[in-house]
Amino acid sequence: MTNRTGPALRLVIAxxxxxxxxxxxxxxxxxxxxxxxxxxxxAALLAAVDRTLPDAVVADIRMPPTQRDEGLRAAAELRRRHPRLGILLFSQYIETSYAHTLLADGPAGIGYLLKDRVLDVDDFVEALHRVVDGGTALDPDVVSRLLGARPALDALTPREHETLSHMAAGLTNAAIGARMGISQRAVEKHTATIFEKLDLPRTTAAHRRVRAVLRYLEAREGAPR
Incomplete structure (x- = not known):
């Protein structure tokens, strides 16, 4: 678990x-x-966030009354009201359309995990810190599903797919290197190749990473939004 100093994160759970x-x-x-x-x-989630002004929200996507996407719609409203709020949503099932909707307006401060990930508390807490810090936390299984059916990404090698998967999950180059057992320089070469193959123009490195994630999400839906 990452050691952090300073005040504890304040959360609202829904x-x-x-x-x-x-x-x-x-x-x-x-x-x-x-x-x-x-x-x-x-409704109680929106009221609680307005009242307590937390650092982040942890919410189920499916909530009453229909048990469909109420949590997702509440998250969209919270982003409008509190742009700097970290939002970590979870679901029992992989819903790739939910991931696309979450990231369509930009992935900063957004996370989407399967409920099973909660059992790995250290990783769950790390994901919370990541979204509060303005990063993105996508469940590896969701990323794998998204990456598995996109002809637009066929040009990527298996190693590049793996790199993009970790990138989409919000890991830094150093963390990706540790996860894959390669050097940070090797990760940088993989990411540069990914940007080239996805025809992403040269901007800031952070912006290109975001666009790489959005590119495969858009491809999964069939066309850019």
Whole structure:
């Protein structure tokens, strides 16, 4: 687990299943995070964030009344009201369309994980810190599904696919190198090749990384938005 100094992150949790909600509160407070509110529906989520002004929100995508995308729509409203709020959404199932919707307006401060990832508390907390710091945290299984069916990315080698997968999950070049067992310089070569193959113009490195992620999301949906 990453060691951090300074005030604990303040969170609002939104999950309609009481057992899961209480479990999240316990897991995260045990890791030193502060839960400012824990609620069970989108309206209560919006009210709690407006009232407590947390650093981040952890919310289920599917919530009452329809158990479809209420959490996702609440997240969009929260981004409008509180642009600097970190938002980490989770779901029981892989929903690639949700990932595309989440990132369509820019991936900064956004995360999408499967519920099973909560069991790996250290990684979950690291993902929270990442979105609060303005990064992106995508579940590896979601990324794999997105990468698996895009003809536009066929030119990438398996190693480049793996690099892009880690890039989309929000890892730095140093972290990608450690995960893949290669040097940071090798990661930089892979990312440069990815940018070239995806025909991404030279801008800032951070912006090109974002565009690479959005490119395969757009390809998954069939056409750019």
């Amino acid at each position: 999950e309609d299943a009481v057992v899961v909600r209480e479990g999240l509160v316990g897991l995260l407070t045990d890791r030193g995070l502060e839960v400012a509110a824990a609620v069970g529906d989108p």
